[in-house]
Amino acid sequence: MDYILLVILFAPFLGAIGLIFVPNRQALQVRLVAALSAGICFVASWIMFFSFDPAKGxxxxxxxxxxxxxxxxxxxxxxDGVGVPLVLASSILLFAGIFISWHIKDRTKEFYIFLLILAAATIGxxxxxxxxxxxxxxxxxxxxMYLLLGVWGSHTKGYLAMTDPEGLKQRDSVGFIFNFASNSKEYAAMKLTLFLSAGAVLALMxxxxxxxxSGLNTFDIVALKQHxxxxxxxxxxIWLLIFFGFASIAPIWPLHSWSPVGHAAAPAATSMLHAGVLMKLGHFSIIRVCFEIMPDLTRQLMPIAAVLCIFSIIYGGLAAFYAKDTKYVIGYSSSSHMGYVFLGMAALDYISLSGAIIYMFAHAMATGMLFAMAGWVYDQTHTRDIPSLGGLINRMPFVSGCFIVACMASVGMPGTVNFIAEVMILVGAWHKYPFQVFVAVVGIVLTMGYLFRMMRGLFYGPMDEHYAHAHDAVSMVDRFPLLLMIACSIGFFFFPLHFYDVVRAGVDPLIARIIEVVPIVSHAGGIAPGGGPLP
Amino acid sequence: MTFTLTLSPADLLLMLPELFLTVWLCVVLIIDFSMPRFPKRNLAYLSVLGLAVVLANLVWYDRAGVTGTLFNHMFVLDRMAIFFKIFIVVSTILVILASIDYVKRFKFFKGEYYFLVLMSALGMMFMASANDLLSIFITLEFSTFGFYVLVAYLREDPASNEAGLKFFILGVFAAGLLAYGISLVYGETGKIVLSDIASAPATPGLIIGYLLIFAALGFKIGAAPFHSWIPDTYHGAPTPVTAFLSIAPKGAAFAILLRLFFISLAAFKPAWVLLLVLTSILSMTYGNIVAIAQKNIKRLLAYSGIAQIGNVLIGLAAGTKMGSDAILFYLLTYLFANLGAFAIVIAVGNLINSDEIEDYNGLNRRSPFLAFAMLVFLLSLAGVPPLAGFIGKLYIFVAAIKEGLYTLIIVGLVNVVISIYYYLVVVKKMYINEPVDNSPLVVSAPMQAVIYASLAGTLILGIYPQPVIDWVVGATMMFSHIVAPTVAVVPPIIGG
Incomplete structure (x- = not known):
């Protein structure tokens, strides 16, 4: 049991290494190896989840x-209680993502290698x-992410139709990352990588x-926290460098612009992991570094997040409302929903921070489902343009049904774990930030608006004859990942107790340290001499 | 100055690796001209065999802790010298293996090629041991002569001739600067051994002398603003020579720079930190920004090499024992990543006869192995975990931040992001673009060996660097006494 984390972390890595030795032509073998390593990771995460002892903390x-x-x-x-749900979410999405991308034909082996490395690094x-x-x-x-987007991603509507020869040339020019008009996958991939790397070096500074x-000559978080x-x-x-460095992946407004573009370009399984867990790296790292090591500064500076989250919620929601591309809608909705997590974190309250962490898990499931199904619709119809789609419920009843559940989850309807999380965030933040709570409620209404609009546009109304060949997710391979994510989303609504206890075990000591008022000792250095205990 | 020379056979054992290599390169040359039928390919293997023996010898010396000085401190064998000799021998072995296919392109003097490579390697091994001003000059020139010929080896190719001429003229100019600088320093101090001149007071003549020496060495490592020969020489020279030139002489020159700055100039540290900070910032920024616009992979690697040297200079600017550890470690990561990248440029160049980045389109479809290896090497150069380059960069940054060189680190980190961009542009061509010609590319066995060795080095140094860190820490032990640890700078904080 002691080695369970090593199993979870190294199963996907070893799977990726093992895949190198599988011949590329044996596509089935490649998929099975990937599924096996992700499966080990998946099972081990559940074991870890249930054997985590909340009483011990x-x-x-x-x-x-x-x-x-x-x-x-x-x-x-x-x-700790913060990491457990996110490790679990990553492994669920990885396992589901393996099956979602079962039909990828181009360079299957390399796709799975990069997917496994991505997931394992996230878990790490x-x-x-x-x-x-x-x-x-x-x-x-x-x-x-760069390669997954660039190689297996897709261009946004209208990009390939651009007949302007100069438009094509610009793709390869030096300045193509500044070429904001072209929503090519290359542009999306480069923008994402550069944004995140720039954020990363800020955080590294x-x-x-x-x-x-600290003068301790160590990178050990536990030691730094104590001394x-x-x-x-x-x-x-330092706090600002780390906060904005990691918040760029979260993504907080105004550093969000890579995110919808990246979501739209990515293949389905990558979007799932990207929106589901990669964005949470930002929140998690802020909790791990800012909250744990610098509690006092967090108390003073977290209102910044409370202000920026308003823009995240409203801007993301409105942009999603006007987007015509399925993946853009979901991408902007993710940016908007990440604002809720920031709100939950900014309130620095036991309930709201627990809510934020549960919300990260819940959002991973909901947005994972949405991206999986947007990917399915794209694979069947080769378009993501909502106005040109419609009536697909006749062709794909199962997917439509799942889509409705996913929308419910994303909106936060009772019956899904998102509801619990949203209520906790709103209740917990109410005392401190009533205005933001009001904005968040408006955001929920917006979410309903754009998700139901998208649902109507995809599945109801008259169907274009072009899409008559589209078919439903029939085989178990295609249905299993959707059912898995739905089961997690609904299951934790009915049995949230262990989950809640685990999260509280992580949140309680964090918040206790932050809201406890430490007498401020002034000394010349501004920083307590390393090695000594807290004053 | 009296110069008495007493040499016992035991003393000569200190030079055993060099003496053996001298004999061996004569053997290679004699076999080449006395047995015209002897296949040139086997000459390469013969050279590698000799170098392998030298390598074993050096490793044995390192394990056994053999150290000492010869010729009145002119030649020193300490653990750092052994480190740099191993560095040079390993890079020479890899370069020779990577040249085997390329040598077929030469119309003349195929056998002498290996002789010249070995001779340059020998010169650089002496450079690693140079411990006074005279031996610095002699060894530096000795190692460069081989390169003057090698760079212009493609006689029919005007680019190669141009490269050779440029390299020669600027190289001779740098040699002049070095000689003048040495004469000034000697004139001011009357001593030539590096540790003896450390106690001299700073006079204008001495300062100018040191600046001239630094300029000459800066030319050698290709740091901006002494970089102007690099792009054209790298571009025109035969690719294996470019690979050799981009690694081994830089390592050897850093051995001299480390001795010069950390032994002779240890007392003047506050004065030279600024010089090194400026050189480093200039090299990193210039190299990275100009690399963005390159269309030829050799030129891209040339400019990225200028930037990488800027990174190494951060460690020198830190001016501490840890800084020197970081330099040694960084050079090793650079050896594997850069040599690996050049090996792929050589392999691709042999197969499709082009070095344009445009022709790397769809390399992943034509040879997944080459594309993946190139991806790893470029990402290591960019400093992405879990590859060696990341640990190297972090080591350097940690050494620098301990000395409070904040500006340098900020510039370094910004440059990391810039470099990720242009390395990823190459990755984009290899992975995302579709190839014009779909025929698969097959890599020869020696080339595969080079690429696998570089891959192994890049991955092992990235994932489990501790044994190597221990080694470099041991190799620079002599600096722990000479460079006094500076007092930690207390950051100015207002209020509390």
Whole structure:
């Protein structure tokens, strides 16, 4: 049981390495190897989830190996109540994603290799208790996204129809990342990678400053948490570097612009992982670094998030309302919904932060389903343009049914775990940020508006004869991932108790440290001398 | 100055690797001209065999802790010298293996090619041991002569001739600067051994002398603003020579730079930090920004090499024991990533006869192995985990932040993002674009060996670097006494 985290983390990595030795032509073998490694990861995550002891709290299943003494780095793994749901969500989405992308024909092997690396790196961030490895896995998850989007992604509507020869040339020119008019997959992939890398180096600067100023010669989060105390202008600078560095992946307004473009270009399984868990790396890392290491500054500075989340919610919602592309709608809705998580975090309340963490899990399931089905519709019809679609319920009753459930989940209807999470965020944040809660409720109405509009546009009304050949998800391979995510979403609504306990076990010590008022000791350095306990 | 020379056979054992290599390169040359029928390919294997023996010898010296000095401290064998010799020998072995297919393109002097490569390697091994001003000059020139010929080896190709001429003229100019600088330093101090001149007071002549020496060495490593020979020489030279030129001489020159700055100039650290910071910022920024616009893969790697050297200079600017560890580690990661990338350029160049980035379109469909390996090497150069380059960059940054070089780190991090862009443009061509010609590319066995070795180095240094970190920390032990640890800079904080 002690090694369960290593199993969860290394099963996908070893799967990726194993795939290198499977011949490319054996597509079925490739898929089976990928499914096997993801399956091991999936089963192990559930075992971890149920054997996590909420009464004990703290970091559990801890593994620590000295990695480099000179640099003060240890390979230090452990999960608390914040990490457990996210590890679980990642493994569920990975396992579902393997089946969602079962029909990929082009370079199948490489696709699965990059998908497994992406998921494993994401899982690695959720378990790292060492700043170095947190960054290591974080940056490692960004690069596979580039290839997944660029190679297996799809262009946005109208891009390929552009007959302007100059438009095609611009794709290869030096400035094509600045060529905002072209929504090509290359553009999306490059924009995503550069945005996230730029965010990552901001955060790395902050991490290096923590390392230097703590004077402990360690990247160990637990040690830094116990022995350092950051305040003053330099502390604020570090906090801001880390917050905005990681918030760019979250994505907080105004750093969100890579996200809908990236979602739209990505293949279905990648969008699922991307929207489902990759974006949560931002929130998680902020909790892990800012909340844990710099509680005082978090109390002072978190109102920034409370202000920005208003724009995230409203802007994302309105943009989704006007988007005509299925994946853009879901992509903007994800950016909008991430605003709720920021609201839950900003309120610094036991209930709202727990709600934010449950919301991350719930959103992963809901948005995973939506992207999976948008991908299915695209594969069948080769278009994502909502106005040109319609009446698909006649051709694909099963997918339509699932889609309705997914919309319900995304809106936060009772019956799905999203409802619990949303209510917790709103209730918890009410005392501190009533205006933001009001905005969030408006956001729910907006969500209903655009999701139901999209549902009507895709599945109801007259059907274009072009799409008569579209067929439903019939085989078990196609149905299983959707059913899995629905089951998780509904299951946790009816049996939330263990889940709630686990999350509270992680949230309680965090919030207790943040809202406890530490007497401010002023000293010349502004930072408590390393090695000493908290004043 | 009296110069008494007493040499015992035991002393000569310190030079055993060099002496053996000297004999061996004569053997290679003699076999080449006395046995015209002897296949040239086997000459390559013969050279590799000799280098392997040298490598084993060096590893044995390193394990056994053999150290000492010769010729009144002119030649020093310490663990750092052994490190750099291993560095040079490994890169030479890989370069020779990567040249085997390329040598067929030469019309003349196919056998002498290996002789010249070995001779340059020998010169650079002496550079790693150079411990006074005279031996610095002699070894530097000795190692460069081989390169003057090698760069212009494609006689029929005007680009190669141009490259050779440029390299020669600028190289001789740099040699002049070096000689002048050395004469000034000697004139001011009257001593030539690096540790002896450390105690000299700073006079204008001495400062100018050191600046001239630095300029000459800066030319050698290709740091901006002494980089102007790099793009054209890299572009025109035969690709294996470019690969060799981009790695081994830089390693050897850093051995000299480390000795010069950390031993002779240790007392003047506050004065030279700014110089190195500026050179580093200029190299990184210039190299990365100009690399964006390149259409030829060799030129791209040339500019990225300028930027990488800027990164290494961060470690020198840190001016601490940890900075020197980081330099050694970074050079190793650079060795594998850069040599691997060049190996693929050579392999692709042999197969499709082009070095244009445009012709890498769809490489992934034509040879998944080559494309994947290139992806790994480029990402390692960009500094993406879990590859070696990431650990190297982090090591350098950690060393620098401990000295409070914040500006340098900010510039370095911004440059990481810029470099990710242009490396990914190559990745885009390989993976996303469709090939014009769909025929698969087959890589020869020695080339595969080089690529696999570089891949292994890049991955192992990235995932489990601790043994190598231990090695480099041990190799620079001598600097722990010389460079006093600086007092941590307290950041100015207002209020609390």
């Amino acid at each position: 703290g970091y559990q299943f801890v593994q620590r190996y000295e990695w480099s003494k000179e640099l003060g780095i240890a390979f230090y793994l452990g999960v 961030v959720f378990m790292s208790l060492d700043l170095f490895f947190l960054y290591f896995f974080y940056e490692m998850s960004v690069i596979p 902050g991490i290096l400053l923590i390392y230097k100023l 350092t105390h950051f305040e003053g202008p330099v502390g604020t600078l």
